[in-house]
Amino acid sequence: MEDKQIIVNSHDVVCDIEYSTWVEDLKQSYRNAQANAVIKTNFERLKWYWHTGGELVIRKAEERWGAGVVEQVSLDLQAEFPDSKGLSADNLWAMKRWYSFYADKIHDEELVRDVQELYHTDFHTAAMGIVPFPDIFGLIPWGHHLDIVRLTSSLSEATFYIQKTIQEGWKRTILQRYLKARLYEKQSGAINNFKEQLPAKQAELVQEITKETYDFGFVQLPPDYTELNLETALEKHISRFLMELGNGFAFIGRQKEIIVDGVSRRIDMLFYHVRLHCYIVVELKAVRFEPEFAGKLNFYVNAVNDILRSEGDNPTIGLLICSDMKQTEVRYSFKGLSTPIGVATYDNVQIANIERELPSVEQLQQKIKQLEIQLRRREGRTHSDDL
Numbered sequence: 530m531e532d533k534q535i536i537v538n539s540h541d542v543v544c545d546i547e548y549s550t551w552v553e554d555l556k557q558s559y560r561n562a563q564a565n566a567v568i569k570t571n572f573e574r575l576k577w578y579w580h581t582g583g584e585l586v587i588r589k590a591e592e593r594w595g596a597g598v599v600e601q602v603s604l605d606l607q608a609e610f611p612d613s614k615g616l617s618a619d620n621l622w623a624m625k626r627w628y629s630f631y632a633d634k635i636h637d638e639e640l641v642r643d644v645q646e647l648y649h650t651d652f653h654t655a656a657m658g659i660v661p662f663p664d665i666f667g668l669i670p671w672g673h674h675l676d677i678v679r680l681t682s683s684l685s686e687a688t689f690y691i692q693k694t695i696q697e698g699w700k701r702t703i704l705q706r707y708l709k710a711r712l713y714e715k716q717s718g719a720i721n722n723f724k725e726q727l728p729a730k731q732a733e734l735v736q737e738i739t740k741e742t743y744d745f746g747f748v749q750l751p752p753d754y755t756e757l758n759l760e761t762a763l764e765k766h767i768s769r770f771l772m773e774l775g776n777g778f779a780f781i782g783r784q785k786e787i788i789v790d791g792v793s794r795r796i797d798m799l800f801y802h803v804r805l806h807c808y809i810v811v812e813l814k815a816v817r818f819e820p821e822f823a824g825k826l827n828f829y830v831n832a833v834n835d836i837l838r839s840e841g842d843n844p845t846i847g848l849l850i851c852s853d854m855k856q857t858e859v860r861y862s863f864k865g866l867s868t869p870i871g872v873a874t875y876d877n878v879q880i881a882n883i884e885r886e887l888p889s890v891e892q893l894q895q896k897i898k899q900l901e902i903q904l905r906r907r908e909g910r911t912h913s914d915d916l
Contacts, residue, residue, distance in 0.1 A: 548594055552605050555581060559610065572667030574615070575674070579666070581621065582628030583659035599625075615671075623675055630678045630687070632660050669694045672701050680708040689713045697776045710744060719848060719871030720859045726869040727844065734805055735846055738775050739871050743850055745773070746877035754878070756815045760784075760797055763813070777804040787832050796829050807843040808833050811850065818854035818872060823862035830868040844868075850875050 559577060584590070590598045603618040610616060666674065673694055681687045690713065694704055719739040723732040747769040748762035763770045764783045771778050781799040788794070798811040810829045814822060830847040838845055847870035859872045 545594060548598075551584070551588065552602060555584065555602070555606065556609050559606065559613075571670060572664075575667050575671060576662045578615075578620075578624045578671065579628055579662040580659065582624035582626075583632070585621070585625040586629055586632065587659055627674055627678050628660075631684065634684050665691065665695070670701070673699075673704055676701065676705055676708060680705075681713070686713045697772075703772075719873035720854070720856055721869070721871035722863040722866065723869050723871065725863075726867060731805070731843060732869075735869065735871075738777065738802065738805070739848065740775075740873055743773055743873060743875045744877050745875045746879060747773075749879040749881050751881050754815060756797075756813055759815050759878075760813050763798070774800070777802045778809070779803055781808075787829075787836050789832055789836075794829070794832065796833075799833070802846075805843060805846070806841065808837060808845040810845060810847045812847070814849065814851035816852055818849070818851045818859060820858060820862045822849055822851070823859070823866065823870065823872070826870050827866050827868050830870060834868075847871070848873065 558580060585599065590602075594601075599621050600618045603616055603621050606616045607613075669691060673691075677687050677690050681690065690704065690708065693699065693707070693712075697703075699707070718736045718741060720741075721736070721739065723735050726732075727735060745759075745763070747766050748759070750758050750762055760783060767780055771780060779801045781801055783798050785796040785799040786793055787796065796810055797813045800809040800811060801807070802809055810826065810833055812822065812826050812829070826847040826849050830845045833845045845868070847868060849870065849872045851872065851874060853874055854872055862872075863870070
C-alpha cells in the first residue's frame with residue numbers, strides 16, 4: 530500500500546510524506562523571507578508569493594493532492610505563523626494566478642522579446658522550472674499586481690502598467706483608474722513627425738511622453754465652451770493636468786508672451802520637460818483640427834527656440850490638443866515643416882448641468898416676496914415724506 534493519501538477537501542488529515550516535506554519547505558522559505566523582510570519588506574514578501582505561486586503550478590498540486598490542497602496549505606501555514614497576514618487560501622490562489630499569468634506567456638516568442646529586459650533571464654531555460662522572480666516586480670505593492678493581472682491580457686500591457694506605476698509613483702486608486710480607462714490602448718502617442726525631425730533616441734523618448742488622447746474628465750465646462758474656457762479650466766486644475774500629461778512636465782505659464790518684431794504673441798500653455806531638457810509648446814483647440822493650426826504651432830516652436838531656448842536645451846517640441854482630427858489632414862500639414870510637432874485629441878470633458886445652476890422655483894418665489902416687501906417699505910417712506 531502506498532504512503533500517499535489524496536486530499537479530498539481541506540478538512541482531511543494529510544499523511545502524504547511528499548506533501549509534508551513540501552509544506553515544511555514552504556514554511557522554511559517563509560521564515561527566510563520574514564528574516565530578510567526586516568530590510569526589504571515588500572520585495573521579500575512578493576518574492577515568496579511568486580515562489581509559492583510557482584510551486585503550486587509546477588507541482589500541479591491539485592492533481593497530486595486533491596482539490597482542497599490550496600485550502601489545506603493555507604491552514605498549515607497559518608497554524609505555523611498565526612500572526613502573519615497574507616496566508617489565506619484566497620491569497621494563495623491569487624499567488625498562483627499571478628505566477629501563471631506571466632509563466633503561461635513565456636512560450637510566445639514575440640511577447641518574450643518585448644519584455645526580455647523585464648525578466649533578465651533565459652526564458653527557455655526558465656520554462657523548465659519556476660521562472661525567476663523579476664526584481665522590478667518588488668518595486669510595486671501586491672495590490673497593484675492583483676489589479677494588473679485582473680485587468681490586462683498580455684505581457685507587454687502588464688509591463689506597461691508596472692513601469693508606469695514605478696515611473697509616476699501611482700497609488701492603487703490611480704492605477705485602477707488608468708486600467709479601467711484602457712490607458713495602454715491609448716498610448717500609441719500623438720500623430721507626429723518626431724522621427725523625421727529629431728535624433729532617433731530623442732524621438733523615441735518624445736513619443737513615449739505623448740498620448741493619442743488626453744483624458745480631461747477632471748474639468749467641467751458649459752455646453753458651448755470655448756478654447757478660453759478650456760484653457761482656464763486646465764490652469765485651474767493644473768495639478769491634474771500635469772498628472773495627465775505625464776511625469777517630467779513643469780508648468781511655465783499660460784498665455785506666455787513672446788515678442789516677435791515688436792508684435793506681442795501669446796502661447797496657450799508653455800511647459801518644460803525636465804527629462805527631455807526642452808520646452809514644450811501646448812496649443813489648445815476646442816474644435817476639430819484644421820491645417821492652419823499646424824502652421825501657427827510651427828511659428829510658436831520656432832519663436833521659443835530663438836527667444837527662450839538656451840544652449841543646454843534640446844529642440845522645442847510642439848503639441849496641439851484638439852477635440853477631434855482626421856489623420857490624413859494632420860500628416861499633410863506636417864509636410865514642409867522642420868519643427869518636431871505632434872497632434873492629439875482630448876475627451877471626457879464634463880458638461881456642466883446649467884439647470885442646476887439656475888435658481889429653483891422656491892428660490893424665485895422667495896426672491897419675489899423679498900422684492901415686494903422692499904417695495905412696500907419704500908412706498909411707505911415716500912408717503913411719510915409727503916405728509
